[in-house]
Amino acid sequence: MLTWLLRNKNKNPPAVKINATMKKIIVVLLVFINLNATAQKLIGGNHILKSNLSSVALKNYNLTFEKNVLPFVSIAASYRSMPKTALPLKSLAKKFIKSDDINFDNFQVGNTALTFEGRFYLGIQKMSGFYIAPYTRFANFDLSIPVNYSYNSISTTTLQPIVENKTAILEGTIRSQSMGVYVGMQFQLATKLVLDFWMIGGHYGSSNGKLEFTPLPGAKFPAEAQAALQKNLNNINANPFKVTATVTPTGAIADMEGPWAGIRGGGLTLGLRF
Numbered sequence: 001m002l003t004w005l006l007r008n009k010n011k012n013p014p015a016v017k018i019n020a021t022m023k024k025i026i027v028v029l030l031v032f033i034n035l036n037a038t039a040q041k042l043i044g045g046n047h048i049l050k051s052n053l054s055s056v057a058l059k060n061y062n063l064t065f066e067k068n069v070l071p072f073v074s075i076a077a078s079y080r081s082m083p084k085t086a087l088p089l090k091s092l093a094k095k096f097i098k099s100d101d102i103n104f105d106n107f108q109v110g111n112t113a114l115t116f117e118g119r120f121y122l123g124i125q126k127m128s129g130f131y132i133a134p135y136t137r138f139a140n141f142d143l144s145i146p147v148n149y150s151y152n153s154i155s156t157t158t159l160q161p162i163v164e165n166k167t168a169i170l171e172g173t174i175r176s177q178s179m180g181v182y183v184g185m186q187f188q189l190a191t192k193l194v195l196d197f198w199m200i201g202g203h204y205g206s207s208n209g210k211l212e213f214t215p216l217p218g219a220k221f222p223a224e225a226q227a228a229l230q231k232n233l234n235n236i237n238a239n240p241f242k243v244t245a246t247v248t249p250t251g252a253i254a255d256m257e258g259p260w261a262g263i264r265g266g267g268l269t270l271g272l273r274f
Contacts, residue, residue: 048127048194050271052080059085060111064269072121076133077114084110084142098237103146103167113139121186127273128188134181137203141174143211149232151224168229168252170211176260178205192274198267207241207260214251221249 052062064078087093087107094104115137123129146167153164182201189195213229215221226247233245233254241258 045192045274046126048271048273050194050196050269052267052269054266054268055080058088059083062269064271066119066127066271068126071126072123074119074121074127076117076119078117080111080113080115082109082111084108084144096238099147099232099235101148101232101235103148106144106146108144110142111139113137125188127194128186130183130185132181132183133201134179135203136179137177137205139176139178141176141209143170143172143174145170145211147213147229147232147236149225149228151222151228153222153224164225166225168213170213170252170254172209172211172254174207174209174256176205176207178203178260178262180204180262180264182264188273192272194271194273196267196269196271198265198269200263200265202261202263202265205260206258208255208257211254211256212251213253221251223249 046068048064048066050064050066052060052064055062060080060082062078062080064076066074066076068074085108087104087109090104090107093107115135117133117135119127119131119133121127121129121131123131146169148165148167150163150165153162154160155162180201180203182198184196184198186197187195226249229252230245230247233243233247233252236243236245238256238258241256243254243256245252245254
């Protein structure tokens, strides 16, 4: 018995060393898990607030909020606003709106839009990588359209026949509702910085609205002027949009309705993830 005790008296210290080593390993693992969780919290936030940089050149300002709802699914809402300004892409507008009486140089347009979308990511991280996004959009377009017209009159000073050249500015809002889908790629640039690239997509829907012209108080708007303006409004060809104009002694109203289509793509948005 004494011999056995002498042989085994040094076996406990190694066990103590093993226990101390295990404690160190456990502490290191806990620290690593904590750091990893903190990093995931910083990088893998469930919300992104971003703005479209590419549309600023057109004075079109956008703000988008995206929220993760499932591992590879998110929902987003965006609002855009463009103050009323000169018509962009005039040459393209002239191809769709055929009229020699519209003054496209003074044509003005502004718009606001609210877009709701769902995103389905095909990557390995939430809200990152290639995605497909169906969306619905509600937009308002504020228009100011100058329409020239001429009519024969009698000069109040010389009492001689003259030609009166006038411009009626029709103002109002066209409202559209459309649905579509687009594809894109979202990249995590830094800890909290996100770059979203809209590749290509489009939407289709319907639109309707009303434009009105009211003569200035005290301004002449005789029957000859009414007939001339009515003729020029009737000659506007904005196919596939239908324009129904009515001119009365108090002014003019043009009702518009038709399909609405658009292309969505080539956009770059920069965002903050939190």
